[in-house]
Amino acid sequence: MINNNLESVTAFAPASSSNLSVGYDVLGVAFDCLGDEVTLTKNNENILRILQIESDKPLPMAVKKNTATFAMQKMLDELSIEQGFDVVIKKGIPLCSGLGGSAASSVAAVYALNHFLVTPLPIEKLAMFALQAEQLSSGTMHADNVVPCLWGELTLITSLTPLEVLTLPRPDIYLILVHPDTEIPTIEARQALSKTIDLNQHIRQSANLAGMIATLYDKGKSFSTFCQDIIIEPQRAHLLPGFYQVKQAALDAGAFSCSFSGAGPTLYALSNSQEQADNISQSMQESFMKHQLKSQSWIRNLNAVEGPRIIKER
């Protein structure tokens, strides 16, 4: 049932960085330096429609093609809600950037819709609607953007169907995200991957994932030892000009890890101090410039990130 006293709700949902080198499709962390906003306003016509999208680049206005309204429609249908809504989407996350932009739009939409409900749904349920939208945009269902975005945490997805999530301890580590001014569609970055992997590579990668998670329960001590992707990164490096040079620039500046954020082209790096993070970010941006790529950069302590929130209501 919809709350009669609310007319309009705006929700913010954060960006997210997934994989973190060793956790392809299972590991992700919220990143609230940037995010998307979705405003829902009741209409009297019992229809769901997009009124406006504020974005640097065009996005689908059709309800069935936009991840925000696609997720909302699934939720409205499941709850048999006939109330119509006018939707305004403000994209704060660059498109096709590896920063979980499609997930943030659908999460902000279902989070705002949930706020209208007299009995709100738990986030596990909201995730299912947003995940269907993720499938729409990337061709396959993966939860490592939707889940950290909704939970506002460092998360491990232990099962997709049914959805099962572990919230991991967050280390006192700085996450640097550098976004070069280019796009890699997730669907293409996923198609670049082989469907099979070598057994020895699997053994090393799973040992790294296990080792990384184990260190989180020891305050992230020796976290750096395990942040190495031997499977996905080599298959995607060619998608981004200068990938290995920028990565080397990050490592030379003191990063203990650097790789693609999600499907890229954003790169993530990790460091132990704000000062070092500033240097790493600057070195990565300079290195991107050598490949004629301007970039934007953000830094956040993993301890500090937060999830979605309602920013306006009336």
Ligand code: HSE
């Ligand atoms: N885990 C996904 C991938 C994230 O790397 O393809 C996409 O944002």
